[in-house]
Amino acid sequence: MAMSRRQLTLEEIRGLRLKAAIYIRMSTDLQTESPENQERQIRAYAERYNIEVVRVYKDLGISGMTAEDRPQFRALIDEVQHSRVEFNIVLYLDESRWGRFPDSRDADYYRMILAHRNVICQSCDQELTLDKSGIVERILTMLKDESASEYSRQLSQKVFVGQCHLIGKGFRQGGSAGFGLRRMLLDEAGNPKQELSIGQRKSLQTERVILVPGPPEETGMVKWIYDQHIAGRREREIADLMNARGWKTDFGRPWSVGTVREVLTNEKYLGHNIYNRRSSKLKSKSKPNPIEEWVIKENAFAQIVDQERYDFAQAIFRERNKKFSNDELLDRLRNLLSLKGMLSALIIDETEEMPPSSLYAHRFGGLLRAYKLVGYIPERDYGYVEINRALRLVHKDIVDKIITTIERLGDRRIPFNTETGLLAINYNLHASLVISRCSVLPSGGLRWKIRLDSALRPDLTIAVRMEPNNKEIHDYYLLPSIEFGHNNLKLSEDNIGLLDSFRFDTLEFLWKIGINVSIDKAA
Numbered sequence: 397m398a399m400s401r402r403q404l405t406l407e408e409i410r411g412l413r414l415k416a417a418i419y420i421r422m423s424t425d426l427q428t429e430s431p432e433n434q435e436r437q438i439r440a441y442a443e444r445y446n447i448e449v450v451r452v453y454k455d456l457g458i459s460g461m462t463a464e465d466r467p468q469f470r471a472l473i474d475e476v477q478h479s480r481v482e483f484n485i486v487l488y489l490d491e492s493r494w495g496r497f498p499d500s501r502d503a504d505y506y507r508m509i510l511a512h513r514n515v516i517c518q519s520c521d522q523e524l525t526l527d528k529s530g531i532v533e534r535i536l537t538m539l540k541d542e543s544a545s546e547y548s549r550q551l552s553q554k555v556f557v558g559q560c561h562l563i564g565k566g567f568r569q570g571g572s573a574g575f576g577l578r579r580m581l582l583d584e585a586g587n588p589k590q591e592l593s594i595g596q597r598k599s600l601q602t603e604r605v606i607l608v609p610g611p612p613e614e615t616g617m618v619k620w621i622y623d624q625h626i627a628g629r630r631e632r633e634i635a636d637l638m639n640a641r642g643w644k645t646d647f648g649r650p651w652s653v654g655t656v657r658e659v660l661t662n663e664k665y666l667g668h669n670i671y672n673r674r675s676s677k678l679k680s681k682s683k684p685n686p687i688e689e690w691v692i693k694e695n696a697f698a699q700i701v702d703q704e705r706y707d708f709a710q711a712i713f714r715e716r717n718k719k720f721s722n723d724e725l726l727d728r729l730r731n732l733l734s735l736k737g738m739l740s741a742l743i744i745d746e747t748e749e750m751p752p753s754s755l756y757a758h759r760f761g762g763l764l765r766a767y768k769l770v771g772y773i774p775e776r777d778y779g780y781v782e783i784n785r786a787l788r789l790v791h792k793d794i795v796d797k798i799i800t801t802i803e804r805l806g807d808r809r810i811p812f813n814t815e816t817g818l819l820a821i822n823y824n825l826h827a828s829l830v831i832s833r834c835s836v837l838p839s840g841g842l843r844w845k846i847r848l849d850s851a852l853r854p855d856l857t858i859a860v861r862m863e864p865n866n867k868e869i870h871d872y873y874l875l876p877s878i879e880f881g882h883n884n885l886k887l888s889e890d891n892i893g894l895l896d897s898f899r900f901d902t903l904e905f906l907w908k909i910g911i912n913v914s915i916d917k918a919a
Contacts, residue, residue: 414445414483415484416442416485418435418449418486420489437489438487441524447487453468455467455468460495461498464900472486485515488520490521494506560691566696568607572803576609577608577700578610580592581604595806596807609698621634635655652792653793664697666699667695668692669692669696726766726770733771758865825856826854827854827858828857828858830846834863834866843888844862846859858903858906860872
């Protein structure tokens with residue numbers, strides 16, 4: 397729609413008979429502007445200007461700090477970009493409903509995308525103007541965008557301060573209890589009310605939650621894990637022993653390296669309450685925080701493991717992960733070459749007391765260069781075969797880690813079909829898990845190939861991109877089958893189009909889309 401260069405009168409605008417889409421967003425059920433209230437006010441605004449509403453987009457219970465977490469917002473942008481719409485104006489209640497982006501420029505960026513397709517964005521808390529190029533109009537919009545951003549920043553800080561205060565008092569701030577522990581609900585006077593089972597949550601804002609020791613058989617197993625570790629067993633050996641005895645985690649799953657390590661390294665088993673190890677404020681990428689920024693309340697809960705046991709276990713980890721100089725690394729590699737007669741990533745990783753092959757690759761710019769420095773030239777590069785084999789070995793741990801992560805986010809067990817490899821996120825959403833090996837190009841660029849398994853007919857594919865060492869998780873792509881069909885994908889670090897809008901650093905969004913919503917709320 398061509399924009400007028402002069403201010404049109406109300407009657408002139410009514411005569412244009414514009415067609416509109418409505419965008420509605422609400423972060424929580426506690427907000428006063430419910431979806432129904434928003435839609436009623438927007439439709440009244442449209443009626444005043446004789447605008448026909450032809451489409452409604454709703455993001456309910458979703459923060460406005462990013463576009464990535466809002467499926468309806470992304471759908472709106474995508475459909476306009478691909479000229480699949482019949483409207484020429486988008487109406488929303490106020491600028492905060494369009495978004496509370498940490499960087500206020502992002503709000504204008506998405507409006508400009510629509511403007512380039514001759515679609516106007518209009519907040520219903522101000523008079524409708526079709527010419528958005530005026531300096532006064534732009535300044536007012538910029539001020540409102542910045543106000544929405546500042547609100548998010550202030551709210552984030554207030555929430556953080558509040559959480560730190562509660563941590564200091566010894567209260568638990570979200571998350572599952574963990575093996576050997578239980579969540580105890582307290583009333584506002586601090587008296588125990590009931591033990592919360594998996595999936596249960598407090599119902600009153602004045603209630604608080606603390607951790608208490610679980611059944612004696614579980615607390616005994618926690619101590620047993622520490623004793624086995626102190627006796628010299630690795631996490632894999634401990635997990636294998638526990639699985640052979642039929643012992644299960646708190647979510648009823650087999651033990652893995654990751655779940656054993658969680659017990660051995662988490663200070664909650666000492667009774668300490670720790671917060672802010674990592675942070676992702678304002679929807680930024682999660683990052684580890686320095687220890688001086690951690691919020692620690694010692695002896696907040698009854699301890700399961702004594703200090704001596706815990707300190708001994710941590711000393712083993714520190715010794716295992718201590719910093720090696722380049723000369724020390726190469727000396728160990730020479731000794732291994734002398735012992736084995738050859739070198740490979742698999743030989744390095746399976747040799748006790750050897751640093752991981754990924755450390756050699758990182759420190760020396762690749763394994764082949766490290767081999768060369770100790771005088772070993774392999775007949776051929778076995779890297780590709782070794783990585784695939786290593787991926788198969790680590791696949792079970794990655795699957796267990798992802799399932800555990802989803803279960804902890806939702807605080808309930810997620811069924812996993814070992815025959816088909818499908819995860820039942822809920823009764824209506826089934827996801828296939830694909831692990832994608834990272835390939836490093838000669839130029840230093842990174843590439844991933846995702847093979848979509850159409851035979852399983854999943855609703856969603858969780859594509860796990862691995863780090864260059866192919867041992868840790870890099871990020872996730874949540875790929876709906878209706879959008880991507882059966883085609884394989886080749887990904888780089890940055891991808892064109894809207895593909896990266898399906899990329900996530902964590903699996904929190906997967907849980908959000910997996911929550912069942914009642915028909916009344918969805919309508």
